[in-house]
Amino acid sequence: MAPPKNKIKVLLAQFPLEAHSRGIITVAGMLKDAGMEVVLIGNELPERIIEAAIQEDADVVGISTYCGGELALGTDLMKVAEEKGIKDNTAFLLGGIFPPRNIPELEKIGFSGAFLSANKEEIVACIEKAITVKKGAG
């Protein structure tokens, strides 16, 4: 029997132009405190983010966004994830500043959570739930 992978691995990234990183660093700290393994890759195009997620064998991909582009680039991200076959077994979350009315659309394209503000417990709960759904009960 393979040893259980007990630490949730989260890859955190931002889209190419995002200049703010207080949010992503804050969330990285929260998730480390919650016992998760965090890989911070910085600013990348959607293709590169998915490539890194595959390389790192990440359970979760988290995107931090402040300055727009969440729908356009989020759609691109999901498209690449689907092409590369990781959309169904990886949880995608997004947080930052964007119009609240975009939340339903972000969920529709495949984000398990889209946060405008959240504390550690809310983010952790969302990740755990999304992983259970994505990876099934086993």
Place this chain on the structure above:
Amino acid sequence: MNNEKTTREIIEERIAPKKRTPLYSRGALKKIKEEFKRWKNTVVREPDRENWEVTPHTIIGSEIPRELLYTPLSNAELDYQADLGFSGEEPYTRGVHPNMYRGRAFTMRQLFGAGSPKECNRRMKALLEHGATGTNWALDLATVQMFDSDEPESRGQVATVGVPIDCVADMEVICKDIPIDEVSASIVTHYPRNTAIVFPMYLVMAERRGISWDTLPGSVQNDFIMESLVRSASEYIPPRDDFRIQCDNIEFLRKNVPQWNYVTLNGYNLREWGTSGITEMAVAVANGIEILKEMTRRGHDIDWVAERLAFFWAPANDFFEEVARMRAVRRLWYKIMKYRFEAKKPRSMWMRCHVQTSGVSLTREEPMNNVIRAAYQALAAVLGGAQSLHVDSFDEAYSIPSVEASLLSLRTQQIIEAETQVTQVVDPLGGSFYIEALTNDIERRILDEVDEIEKMGGIVEVVTSGWLHHKVIRHIEREQRMIADGQIKVVGRNYHRDPNLKMPDVWVHEYDEKINRAMGDKLAKLRRRRDNQKVSRCLKALVEACRRGDNVMEYTLECARADVTEGEMRRAFIEAFGLWKPPIYG
């Protein structure tokens, strides 16, 4: 590492022999000391005595312990002339001008930019009609990060949080009908490379309108700390090269655009990213010192360089700390200029600054509370003697500000200026036992951190090594834990939170796909109509100038004249300097 003396050592050496004239007589101090002891032991209650010193915990606060009561004993060695003096005179603690706001009110400079260049032009004119006394441009992320509007990286982000500028033609639209030789423009080109690329477009626009560069008032940011440390990005050049471009820009502007403030040493964004008010100032001051050392090395006269240097600070919620910080850094900068650089002109010794109230201290919960926060922060800045002010809008935790929120911010400034009467008296808190003790403490702490940076090899070195990045990351992580456990109180969020809290319906700026397309069409046309051979020659010359060590702005100016776009110039810099990876990503 080397035997060069640190700034602190030089200042201490030069000040030590000066004879001090204490304000308080020994006899009076002795009597106060006895009475203070009696009062503290008999009148003050036991728990207050035991908690005599408390340390405030606030967002991006400096955690400087405060006593219950301050007295002359808190600053027993005060020498009035040496430590405070009169406004407009050394050591400038009380302000850089003798009459301060009676002479000229602080410049009310609300940051603005969103939508197309045409929309930006319309809204800037509206702010000027409402009494704003300068323009302050936010650039969109593509422009800040130096990508053209039609590059794949810019997708979905053109004109979202500022105005897009790809080439001179955009500058012409933004400034149409604005008297650029009268109204000062703060063009928030955060980075040295961004300044080297975008500012020449402004100069070429002025040239095409027939306006002499000598008459142009305004400022650019041009801060390598912003480019190499504070921002997140997909591409960086090595900090040493970035620092050099910062200095090239300064040299060019000083020579050719004499009224322009060529650098805004930006403490603001560093502090807002996540650091204390002490580190904010220490880093900006250390960068200022390094710039002046480099300019001296290049053979320039210190007074010629220094008179146009300006700072940018973030006042947060700890009211008296903010007032004292402005006074402290004003005195420290004077000492640095006087003793470390031996400046002769008073103007060179002035710490002049623009201030913007703190964005990270605002909350999404109950956003109208942010009006109150910003007003107190603005008041602290004015009591501290700021030259220029931007008040954050209450909706900034949601979006770039709406028209009405932006007007309310301007009104906040106007109410301070015209109704509160705080501008009638210069440095009104000067002489307070508390303020003076806090000013001393803060000045000492800033200089301690400058000293620490210098001993590690200077500002470029502590950025390159990642030491500063990790200091900020530790601050952010610790602060988050303190908010989570309630040690830092944030009203409406973790303190007195409304159990039935509902997020209000706040207007948010929506992305307009049409602007992205229009900018793309404009670029396509531009690339067809311009002389593309000339474009290639100019870009090649820029790469070679970077490698040779010539002043880069001479060459980006030629690029702007040839209608080279921002993204093209960015790539030339990368070709010349190569990429650098900041030491925070694994």
